[in-house]
Amino acid sequence: MSGANGEKAAFGAVKGMLYMRIQELTTTAALVRFAIIAASTFGLLLLVGFNESEARERFQGLLVGAFALKFLPIFCLTKGGETLRGELKDGTIEYLWVRPASKVELYLGFFLSGFLGTMWIVGPALIGISAAGVVLGVIGVGGLLTVWVVSVCVVASFTALSGAIGAFSSKFVVLGIFYYSFVELGLASIPNGVQKLAVSYHAENLLRGVTFGAQGFEVGHLLWIAGIGAVALGLGAAIFSQSHYVVGSEKEA
Amino acid sequence: MKKAWSAKYRRWEGEGVGVWARRLSIARYGLKLCLSGKIIKIFLVLAGAQALILSGVFFFYGQLVAPESALLDWLERLGGEQVRTMFSALTSWALLYPEICVDGIYRIMFYLLSFSGPFLSMIIVALFVHRLIANDLASNAIVIYNSKALTRWDYLIGKFTIVSSILSVVWIFPVVVSWLLGNLLSPDWSFFYHSFPSLIRGVVLGVIAVVSLSCLALLVSSLAKKTGAAVAFWILGWISLSVVASVASFAHPAFDYVSPTQAIYSLSAGIFRLLDLVMDAQGMLPFFGSFFGRMSDGMDPSDLPIDNGEVFLPLLALGAYCVISIAVVSRRIRA
Amino acid sequence: MNSIVKAEELSCFYGVVLGLNNVSFEIPAGITGLVGPNGAGKSTLIKLVTGQLAPSSGRLSVFGEKPRNNPKLLSRIGYCPEREQLPKDLRPIDWLRSLASISGVSWKETKTMAEAALDRSRLDRAHWKKRIGTYSKGMKQRVKLAQAIMHDPDLVILDEPMNGLDPMGRAEFGEILKELNQHGKSILVSSHILHELEFLCSGFVMLNWGRVLASGSQIEIRETVVEWSDEISIRCSDANGLAAHLQNQGLIRGFLAEGDELTVWVNEPEAFFKNWPNLFKGCDADVFEVRNKNQALSSIFERMTQ
The missing domain is CATH 3.30.70 (Alpha-Beta Plaits)
Structure with a gap:
């Protein structure tokens, strides 16, 4: 289909799917959830200040150990593929398949709306963490910038990985946990370069000493994270465009 | 009219089954559905395999303390007189202090077993949590259940039976089976008697873990509007509570029990009381006494890298989770 | 006959399960009913026509082109699936705008298009601000129809559109379809209840067990029946x-x-x-x-x- 001028608008599928997602994420319930997450994360992180002498160290430990290396990967790996699988299960994907858009374009739309949905949870948590860090005086502007850049890249990469797993199987949540266990926990602890396949390894390096002024920031690590995400995105698009899905059930094609 | 009715429609006049049979029929159908995947079967086999590993350990230990076992002969041939002396000391200790040398080994092994429980439970429940209540709520099948001769409590008991049966394979089955097998294969059947307290400890921990985790699983399943969300809620809830607990414990250590995992670990330490065991061993056993003495002078137990763990607060936290779960779930499944 | 859809020895299998078995037929312009009991192969045929499935064997053409992986052809087709699920958190206008954008319409035009489609499907403007999740079955059917006709397609395909509608709703739905037909649109509508379509369609394709039992106009189908009832x-x-x-x-x-x-x-x-x-x-x-x-x-x- 074309517009009035007869030409197909560029990235129409991506635009349309993002618009749909934004509308879903700006309902009152979603906005309230956003505020609750930001407030509760902020409140929770303030507890770090109970012991002032150890606050910086504890903040660093929570930010990297609990948030970036544990919560982010598990959350994104279990949530990232939900958009595609949700549409497949509800059958609403049928409305998209019969549109004049390529499957790769549709998959890109799914990835971006999945990324947006994940960021809608991670974003307020990051706001809460950043605010708590500033209030406690344990992180500087450079550190915050690093945390945000790394977190966004990590979320994008894990969302792409989850999307690829979701394109492959409806059991993407469980497979995502397996991926986390074997690759992010397993491979990340193997030296001699194998560990570079784990996003967590790069995130850990990038965020090392972030409360002390972003000492470990190297663009190479960021490129690895982006590269892993790009490969996952390509793989997911290939699987999605070549697969036949059974709409309206949990069954595989 | 009467004739036509009896010819066209015959009312069932068989004997009605009791309410427990009806509850069990919900559980039977649910179990069939929940165990239909391949991955869950693999994990249940893994959980069950722990029983075999423990039985192997108990068998091996039993053979070590038996005066004339083939294993001991073989080890003596390998190690010579020194090994013979060492194992004959072990045999004597087992006879003299069975509460340490027999029960203690069972206690340590069951305590170690409790570390695998939370992780296996998280994975196994994640594989079927969406099929418990979320499926019925999403497909509106709950209305059909409510239209039958069952109350929502019967439905709840049926669903609870499903989760608790599956979780028992993780928490209770390995304890009971390994205790039975280990003792049956032991050289002296008095091991049954001596290791019985460990069995009780293991079963008590298992029952508490199974009940509390089953309630939590039902809660998560009833909160999800979509079936897929139940799985994500379960895993993310598990992780989030761990993170929240670790942060909140900065304010007060008791907040650590916000995480069910931490509560179970602490309860496990509280039930198995390994510090007491070590202190007893330190006081009674000549060789191990000096070995532990190197780590602690025996005056201050906190010097040792183990503790007895808290019982009351974790139990309170798990109890609170159960009460909240039952309250929420019973509301969610109301017609 | 100038046919819109043409199938020649068309078959479609789902593994070993039969969807359509060696069928040949032509669908002309106008309103055509696709009739058959549950499991007859109606939805399979519709999925083939909309390019969601590839034929296992045989040939299928829509407007003279193969529908599979053919975005250009898909822009001439509007499809209303049988499934009732719709994004419940969205307002109809937002959903329609998104779908129009996915179809390649420039963003500026999507609003006008969506509003026009909702008007044509006779969804009361008072309901436009509500979220789809709050809609009745009939209102949802109108939204589904609106997304199918929004981009002014030449062929509108409706899979069991009358399901769950009350008699008044069915009558009104029929009127909308007739109106579309008067504007030169061809319509392929499926149902397992034939009398729903008997007064609406000019032609029929009757399916059972993946085979075409009869196809053509009402008169043509009647002529194929040799035996008169007593x-x-x-x-x-x-x-x-x-x-x-x-x-x-x-x-x-x-x-x-x-x-x-x-x-x-x-x-x-x-x-x-x-x-x-x-x-x-x-x-x-x-x-x-x-x-x-x-x-x-x-x-x-x-x-x-x-």
Whole structure:
């Protein structure tokens, strides 16, 4: 289909799917959830200040150990593929398949709306963490910038990985946990370069000493994270465009 | 009219089954559905395999303390007189202090077993949590259940039976089976008697873990509007509570029990009381006494890298989770 | 015949499960009913036509082109699936705008298009601000129809659109489809209840067990049925009088009179129909309608599928 001028608008599928997602994420319930997450994360992180002498160290430990290396990967790996699988299960994907858009374009739309949905949870948590860090005086502007850049890249990469797993199987949540266990926990602890396949390894390096002024920031690590995400995105698009899905059930094609 | 009715429609006049049979029929159908995947079967086999590993350990230990076992002969041939002396000391200790040398080994092994429980439970429940209540709520099948001769409590008991049966394979089955097998294969059947307290400890921990985790699983399943969300809620809830607990414990250590995992670990330490065991061993056993003495002078137990763990607060936290779960779930499944 | 959809020896299998088995037919412009019981292969055929499935063998063309992986052709097709699920957190206008954008319409035009489509599907403007999750079944069907017709397609495909609608809703839905047809749109509408479509469609494709039982206009399908039924329904002013008249001539072997409706079982159906005006001569009753009961399209289909 074309517009009035007869030409197909560029990235129409991506635009349309993002618009749909934004509308879903700006309902009152979603906005309230956003505020609750930001407030509760902020409140929770303030507890770090109970012991002032150890606050910086504890903040660093929570930010990297609990948030970036544990919560982010598990959350994104279990949530990232939900958009595609949700549409497949509800059958609403049928409305998209019969549109004049390529499957790769549709998959890109799914990835971006999945990324947006994940960021809608991670974003307020990051706001809460950043605010708590500033209030406690344990992180500087450079550190915050690093945390945000790394977190966004990590979320994008894990969302792409989850999307690829979701394109492959409806059991993407469980497979995502397996991926986390074997690759992010397993491979990340193997030296001699194998560990570079784990996003967590790069995130850990990038965020090392972030409360002390972003000492470990190297663009190479960021490129690895982006590269892993790009490969996952390509793989997911290939699987999605070549697969036949059974709409309206949990069954595989 | 009467004739036509009896010819066209015959009312069932068989004997009605009791309410427990009806509850069990919900559980039977649910179990069939929940165990239909391949991955869950693999994990249940893994959980069950722990029983075999423990039985192997108990068998091996039993053979070590038996005066004339083939294993001991073989080890003596390998190690010579020194090994013979060492194992004959072990045999004597087992006879003299069975509460340490027999029960203690069972206690340590069951305590170690409790570390695998939370992780296996998280994975196994994640594989079927969406099929418990979320499926019925999403497909509106709950209305059909409510239209039958069952109350929502019967439905709840049926669903609870499903989760608790599956979780028992993780928490209770390995304890009971390994205790039975280990003792049956032991050289002296008095091991049954001596290791019985460990069995009780293991079963008590298992029952508490199974009940509390089953309630939590039902809660998560009833909160999800979509079936897929139940799985994500379960895993993310598990992780989030761990993170929240670790942060909140900065304010007060008791907040650590916000995480069910931490509560179970602490309860496990509280039930198995390994510090007491070590202190007893330190006081009674000549060789191990000096070995532990190197780590602690025996005056201050906190010097040792183990503790007895808290019982009351974790139990309170798990109890609170159960009460909240039952309250929420019973509301969610109301017609 | 200038056909819009043309199938030649078309088959589609889901593994070892049969969807469509070696069918050939043509669908002309106009409103065509795709009829068959559950599992007949209607949805499979629709999925093939909309390019969601690839044929296992045979050829299928829509507007002379293969539908699979053909975005250009898909822009000429509007599809309304059977499934009721819609994004419940969205307002209809937002959902339609997104779909229009996915179809490649420039963002500025999407709003006008979406509003026009909702108007054409007769969804009351008062409901436009509500979220789809709060809609009744009938309102959801209108939104589904709106997304199918929004981009002004040449062929609109509707899979069981009347499901769950009340009689008034069905009638109104039929009117909307007729209106679309008057504007030059071709419509392919599926249903497992034939009488829903009998007064709406000009042509039919009847399916059962993955095979085409009959296709063509109502007249063409009737002509394919050689056997006439012996059960005839007559609406007249004096049912008992007419029954007596026919019996006296030895034409019928039984009758049932209910009010002005007379049902007779004739001895020679074909001869009766060829000569029926003369047979009523000499009877005082006024005859309003003569119907061979089993010549209704639904009865033909019933017999075909037995």
